[in-house]
Amino acid sequence: MSVRAHQQPVLGILGGMGPLATADFITKMTQALPAKCDRDHIPWITLSQPGIPDRSESIQSGSDAPLPYLTSGVAWLAAQGVSQIVIPCNTSHFWYEQMQAASAVPILHIADAAVNELKKTSLPEAGPVALLATRGTVRTGIYAGRLKSAGYRVVELDDEEQTTLDNIIHCVKAGDVAPARERMQRLEAALHGKGVKMAILGCTELPLAHDRRQPALPVIDTSLALAKEALRRLGYLELEKAGE
């Protein structure tokens, strides 16, 4: 039985990295869509595989352990007839080329979506930007190259700041969101004090720790950027939400 027998899922989502980040991505995508009833919404399919080996640890130890899960996951989504695939996990994009090679349909790169979103802000290109991400994502260089090409100056975190960030990400994955929020607020304020003008939340756990109502620093939410870019490419952001 093919899924095509009923409603075609146009978007494929490879999830579980982590599970709460996947839920957050789906929520943001749903809220970003200018729909007035169920039927205006995008049909999608999500495969959530939380058992994939840790991406950041694998990159740091030189292991490709997550790769078979990632390539077979995207290949399976492509086989269901989706038109576009997204992976709401920054670190897994270290294996982007291998995933794209395994998928017959385009995979939207999260860093492309995030840097496109950054370009829409009023931040001058010379304004210092901090990348808040796992050690694995920092090492992949998926943001550094794109930001430099676009003319942004990138401020690197020192080891103490990166350790604080690792701890925040771990707390969100463990469901301890309150302490993560407090530490995130202090880290953002410290970066702001050092002259940082904007932070890229380059890990999909971080929007869950960031205080959207009283932010200590303006941020690019890479989950939201990925959701909006996917909706845009699939023609679901053509209408503005009434009243906005």
Added chain:
Amino acid sequence: MSVRAHQQPVLGILGGMGPLATADFITKMTQALPAKCDRDHIPWITLSQPGIPDRSESIQSGSDAPLPYLTSGVAWLAAQGVSQIVIPCNTSHFWYEQMQAASAVPILHIADAAVNELKKTSLPEAGPVALLATRGTVRTGIYAGRLKSAGYRVVELDDEEQTTLDNIIHCVKAGDVAPARERMQRLEAALHGKGVKMAILGCTELPLAHDRRQPALPVIDTSLALAKEALRRLGYLELEKAGE
């Protein structure tokens, strides 16, 4: 290519009814699971088909228009090797028997999960319970029979109250959550004034309109009840969350 080549999704979720209710269900399920890292979480697959014809309107007009989407959706999920299927939409359970007949794996009935949750509360069985649901769900009788069998007295909404409720559900589906919350608070307070002791949020849009922090009435959240019951049946609620 089979999904079994990588990580087996143990739970199948038929979503899109509505899209925000599906996101809410996934979020609640993730938060209800006593996990300390990604790998403790449940693997799942969701097919979100927001284009399914309106369930409540179909029931009221005597149409089975949603049925082909529902049966092929659950059959497709079953074919992916899931162990259990859930449908976070109360109204669609009008076609429960036909869906179960189309699926080789068990479908957990949302009203069974909700009434099991109600039985765990301190509400005496004779305490009046209000069913807040679409006109379609009310007409299906999926709650009335179960509540009566369990010894609960059910208070029916009058036509004006039901119209208010229809409007709240419509607002949530359209993404207008703020006015929905205000009307929901007033409706709950009015029911409380009439002696209602507990409300069943028998539509998965309603938890998004209910004020969890300052509830005017204690409620059973059928999305959360469905999530917890699914996790329990699949052995994912055996450990208590540390510190609770």
